[in-house]
Amino acid sequence: MSDEYKDNKIEAKSADSSSGGYAPPVEHIPAKEAPEQELYHAKSFWTKWVFSQDAKVIGVQYALTATAIGLVGLVLSWGMRLQLGFPETFSFLGPATYYQSVTMHGMIMVIYLLTALFLGGFGNYLIPLMVGARDMVFPYVNMVSYWVFLAAVLVLIASFFVPGGPTGAGWTLYPPQAILPGTPGSEYGIVLMLVSLSMFVIGFTMGGLNYVITVLQARTRGMTMMRMPLTVWGIFTATILALLAFPALFVACIMMTLDSILGTSFFMPDIFTMGEKLKTGGGSPILFQHLFWFFGHPEVYIVALPAFGIVSDLISVHARKNIFGYRMMVWAIVIIGALSFVVWAHHMYVSGMNPYFGFFFATTTLIIAVPTAIKVYNWVLTLWRGNIHLTIPMLFALGFIVTFVNGGITGLFLGNVIIDIPLSDTYFVVAHFHMVMGIAPLMVVFGAIYHWYPLITGRHLNQTLGKIHFWVTFLGAYAIYFPMHYLGFIGVPRRYFEMYDSPYMTSAIGLNQFITIAALIVGFTQILFLYNIFSSVFKGEKSERNPWKANSLEWHTSDYPPTHGNFGKELPVVYRWPYDFSVPGSDKEYIPQDVPPSQVSTAKAEIT
Amino acid sequence: MSNKELNIFKLLSQKPWEPAQAALDNEHDGKTFGLSKAKLGVRTVMVVSTVIFSLFVVSYSDRMLVHDWKSLSEPWLLWINTIILIFASFIFNKAKVYSDQNNFNKSKNALLLVGFLTFSFITGQLLVWQHFVSIGQYASTNPANAFFYLFTALHGLHLLGGLFFWGKATTKLLTNNFNVSKTKQAIELCAIYWHFLLIVWLILFGLMIAT
Amino acid sequence: MFVAIIFALVIVGSIIFHFWSPWWWTPVASNWGNIDDNIILSFWVTGTVFVVVCLFMAYCVWRYRYRPDRKAEYKPEDKKLEFRLTLITALGVAALLAPGLVTWNQYISVPKDAMKIEVLAYQWGWNFRLPGNDGALGTTSVSLISDENPYGLNPEDPNSKDDILVMDADLHLKINQTVKIELRSLDVLHNFYIPQFRAKMDMIPGIISYYWFIPEKKGDFEILCAEYCGLGHYVMRGRVLVDDEKDYSNWLARQITYEKMLAQKSVEKKLLIAENKN
Missing domain, CATH: 2.60.40.420 (Cupredoxins -  blue copper proteins)
Structure with a gap:
C-alpha cells in the first residue's frame, strides 16, 4: 500500500513543474523542506477505530461524542420547560437546579454540540474527501484533538457530581456573580466549567490547525480555492474565526479561574456582600464581557458559516442546479467572517459600557445583514428554475431557509441599539438566538446527516421516519420559538425561575404551556431520529454509489463508502467546479469534478 | 520560501465555470502557499499565541488604570533571565546555520547549549516566583503581581512546549539516527519559535517594567 | 404541492399570529414611545422581506418541482440582479438604522433639568x-x-x-x-x-x-x-x-x-x- 502512495507522490510532484498561467510558476519545493508525510497505516483494532488517525473515524467520533453530550443538553431543556410551563405541577426543580440546567444547556448546545459537530464532525469527515486529500495534514495531532475534546466533555460531566453541582451562572458566566456564593456551583462547578472550556480551546486549536492547513496546502491537483464546494469554504472560514476567537475565551477562562481559586481581582470589583466588603477589588466585570463576546460573537458564525456552506451544497445538488452566484456566496462568507470580529459589543448595549460605542456597533452589526441577506437571496434563486427533488435533505434545507430568515430578521431588531434596549434580556432574545443559531443550524445538521449518511455507512436512513422527523421538528420548533418572541414584547425577562405572580405573566401562562408541550414533542422526535440512525446502520436500504448524483469528490472515491486513504492508487485530478449540473449542450445531467473535458461530449460551460 | 503570489482579491474574483479559467485551474497543484505543512503549522500556532498574549496585554492595560494598581518591583534576577533567553535565541540561530551547512556535530552542541540555557531561564523564573512568595507578594496581593505570575507561567508553558520538540530533534541528533531534511526543518522551526518567544518575553517584560 | 402549501401556510400563520394574537407589549408609560415606533418600522421592513422571500421559496418549490423531462437552468451568476438586491438591502438596512441611531442619541443625552x-x-x-x-x-x-x-x-x-x-x-x-x-x-x-x-x-x-x-x-x-x-x-x-x-x-x-x-x-x-x- 504505502509503496503505491509513494509512486503517486512522485507523479504529483512532477505535476508541479507544469503548473503555470494564472499564478507565477511554483518554485520546486526546496530540498530542505521535509518530504510529503506518509500516511499512517493502522494495524490493530485499537489504532484503527479507537486511537484512530483517520480523519473519517475521528469525524465520526467527534459527532458521536457531541451527540451524546447534546442529549444531556436536550434533557436539561425539558426540565426547564416543565418548570416554565407547569410550575405547580412539576415542582421538583428548585431555582438552583433550574439555573444550573439553563447554564449547562446553553454551554453544551453552543460549544460542545454545535461547534464540535460542525467543525470536529463534518469538518474532519468532509474536508479531506472534498478537497481530494488522503487525510488531514497532521493526523496524529488530529487524533489528540479528539481526545482532548473528549476529556473536556468528561470534565464538564464531572461538574455534575461535585459538591454544589455544576455552575448556575448562566452560559455567559458573568463575573462577579459566577464566583460568588449567591450562585449555584460557585465553588467547584464554575472551576470545572472553566477548566473544561480551556481544554476545549486547546483541543480545538489542534484540530483547527489541521482543517486550515489541509484546505490550504493539501488539495489535489486542479482543486483551486474557487473550485472548492461551499461546504469547505464555510468550514474553512469558520475554523479561521475559531482560531482567532477562542483565545479570547481561553484568556477570560484563565483569569476567572485565578479569581476563583487564588483570590486575584482581574474581574472582581469592590463588592459588599453578606454584610462585609470582600478583600478583592478594583477589577472590571465589563472587561470579562468584552473578552467573552469577542469570542462569543464570532462563535455565532463559527456555527453559522459551516451551516451556510453545507446548505448551499444541499440545495444545489437536490435542485439539480448550480448554486446561484457562487462567487458572491464565497465573498459573503469571507465578509461575514471578517465583520464578525467588529460587532461583539452589540451583546453589551445595556452592559453599562460607554454608550457612544452603541453607534459604532449598531452600524457594523446592521452592515452584516447585507451579505447575509445576499446569501438568502442566492439560496432561493438557486431554487428558481431548478428541478427540485423534495428529498429529505432538501426539506431540511427549505426548513433552514424559513427559520434562518425568521431568526435573521429579529437580529436586525436586536442589533439596532435602541430597539435592543427594551428587548434585551427578555424572551425575545431567547427566541431570536434559538431560531437563528439553534434551529436553523440544526436543520442543516439533520439535512447533512440524511445527505451524507449513505456515504458514511453505505445505507440510507429510513425515509418514512425521516419525513416524520422533518415535519415534527420543523413545525414544532417553529411553533416553539415564533410565539416566544411575543413573550419578550410583553416584557417577560429571561432567566426567571418563575414569574406567575407578575402582572405580565397572566396573559402568557397559556402560551408558556403551549411552548412546553411543543418542546417535549420536538424533543422526543429527536429520539426517533437517533433510533433511525442506529438501526439504519444494519437495516437501512443499501445505497448505490452516489445516490444523489452529486459532483463533489467525496462521492467519487475508489471504494464506496470511502476507506482508509480515501482515494485509490492515484489521487483524483479536478477539472471543474462542483456545480456542473444540467450544463447546456452536455449529454450528461451532471458532471463530477474529476471528469476530464475529453470525456464529456460537447461539454462546455456556456456563459449567459 | 513562498514564491506564490497570493492576491486574495484576484483569487476571489475567479470565475471557475469559465473555460478560460478552467484551463488555468487544471494546471493548479492544489497548494496555496509554497511552504511546507510544518512551517505553516508553526506559523498558525504563533498567530494563535500572539492573539492570546495580545489579549492579555490589553487586559493588563485596562486593569492598570484602576486606582488599586501597585507597580511591581522587578528583581535583578529578571534581567539575568532575559539575557539568558536572548543568548538562547542567539545560539539557536547558530544551530540552524550549522545545520544548514550540514555541520550536524556543531549543530548538536549548539542545541545542547540552547537546552541548558532554556532550562536555566525557566529555573530562573521559578526562583523569581520563590523570591516574590518569600517576601509575601502573592498573586492575590495586587493585580500587577497576578499579571506577573500569569505572564511568566504562560510564557514558561510555551517554552516547555517548544522544549518537547527541541528534545525530539536533539535526541535524534544524539543517537545519530536522523533524516537530514526532516531534522533541518525541525531545527529551523524550533529556532523560529524560540525567536518568537523571545520577542513575546521582551514585550511582556518591557510592559511590566515600563508600568 | 403539499410541501409548498405547508410552507406557505406557515408564513400566513405567522402573519395572522402577529396581527391577531393577544400577546403584545404593555402600553408605554414613559416618553420612550418612539422606541415602539422604531420597532413597528422594523416589523414592516423585515416582515415584508420575510414574507416575500419565504413565499417566493414556496412558489419555487411548487413551480419547479421535479419532473423527469425538466432540465434546470444553468446560470452561474447574474451580476446585475445581485447588485440590485444588494443595493435594495443596503437601503432597507439604512432605513432601519438611521432613525434607530437618532433615538439612541436622545436616549444617551440626558436633559439638564433631569x-x-x-x-x-x-x-x-x-x-x-x-x-x-x-x-x-x-x-x-x-x-x-x-x-x-x-x-x-x-x-x-x-x-x-x-x-x-x-x-x-x-x-x-x-x-x-x-x-x-x-x-x-x-x-x-x-x-x-x-x-x-x-x-x-x-x-x-x-x-x-x-x-x-x-x-x-x-x-x-x-x-x-x-x-x-x-x-x-x-x-x-x-x-x-x-x-x-x-x-x-x-x-x-x-x-x-x-x-x-x-x-x-x-x-x-x-x-x-x-x-x-x-
Missing part, C-alpha cells in the same frame, strides 16, 4: 436615594458601608447630608418629572427594568451607569431585575408608583434624610449604651 435619583441594587432587592434640596447626590464608596451608613455615603461630602434615603422597594415618582436614574450595585450585576418605561441598563458594582425617562402615566409599575444575578434573580422585584404632585409631596415628606438617620441611630446607640449600663 432630577437625579440613585437606584441601589443588591442581592436581591432595591433601595433608592433622592437628592435633598441641593439637588445633588453625595458621593459614596463601598468601603464606607456599615450599619449606620447602609448606602456607603461619604460623611465628608456636604451634598450627602440632606440626601433622602428610601430603604424600601417602592419608589414614588412625580408625573412628567424628567428623571435621570443613576444605577449602582453593591455586589453583582443587576438591571433596572420597567417594561412600561421601555428603558433598561445594567448596574455594575464599582461603576455608576444611568439612563433617563419621563414617567407620563400615573400608575403602579413593577420593577424587574433584568440581568441574571444569582438564585434570587426572579424574586428581585420592586415597584415604581407614578403620582400626581400632591401624593408625591405627601410621600416625600414621610422620607428620612441621611442626617436625620444618623441622629436617630446615635440616639438609639446612646439608649442602648444607657440600657447596658443599667
